[in-house]
Amino acid sequence: MTDTAIIEVMLQFIGVFVSLSIAYVSYRGVRQTESSSLLRLATAFAFLGFGFLVEGVVGLNSILATSPALATVVIAGLLLQTTGYFFLAFSHAVDVMLAKRLGPALLVLPVVTLSATQLANVLGILSFYFVLYGVVETVYSYARTRKPDTLVIAIGLSLLGVGTFVQWLSLLYIQVDVLSLLQIIIKEVGLLILFIPVLGFARKGVGVKLDGPI
């Protein structure tokens, strides 16, 4: 296993920690407030976390690298991540529908076309589109609320979007090793930015010990 591969695996596991932390805080919110928005957020980051976990385990297990099962496992990891990004986009879509307004993100729909033939490429494009939708909706939300934290999350999501785009490129250009490492670094920085609200929880402490929903 090369140094690059080890770094990649480490970053994947950091991604697991960050994603599952966000999912955990969201889930606590679901338990206490029964909010459907937080439920979708928790689902999104749980899927992302398990997606990173699968990719991390694949990277860790160098034996699998030569196994015919590799493609299936990699696709499974990508599918989990795409599902996570879908739930992220879905949360915003539901938010848009509840607010009875047209999402500005719909404007970016024609930009993305499903031209790839391979499943991995399709998942890559879908992930990119879902993140893009989340970015546009979050920026729109920032324009409405002017909350600095929302802008920070939009930047984090943007980096995740760039990361998924680079990941898609890395699937197309397998011979360029640096793309694979670059995509995970960009995604990790994005995820660490998304971790900021969770750190806020850790700093303030929830301070409320309610057992489940009221």
Add this chain to the structure above:
Amino acid sequence: MSTARDMNTEGSGVGITTLLRKGNMSYVRMSKLLGELVGSGLLVQLTNEKISKYTISPKGLQFLAAYYQFEDFATSFGLRL
């Protein structure tokens, strides 16, 4: 709940008329909601000479604090709670 907390300046509770005005909802709907909140221990009903007033309970204050924290969290992600 936040009205029952903020408007209760004298400590004698808040009447249903104030809650109706602030909540902008019908009497029937408000009565049902108040029943649920009192039943779950988030509000305390103070009855005095046939007049019912409501004040927030310590559990209600805890719930509001948690609610605002998670609302802040959801807003950070551009979502509404």
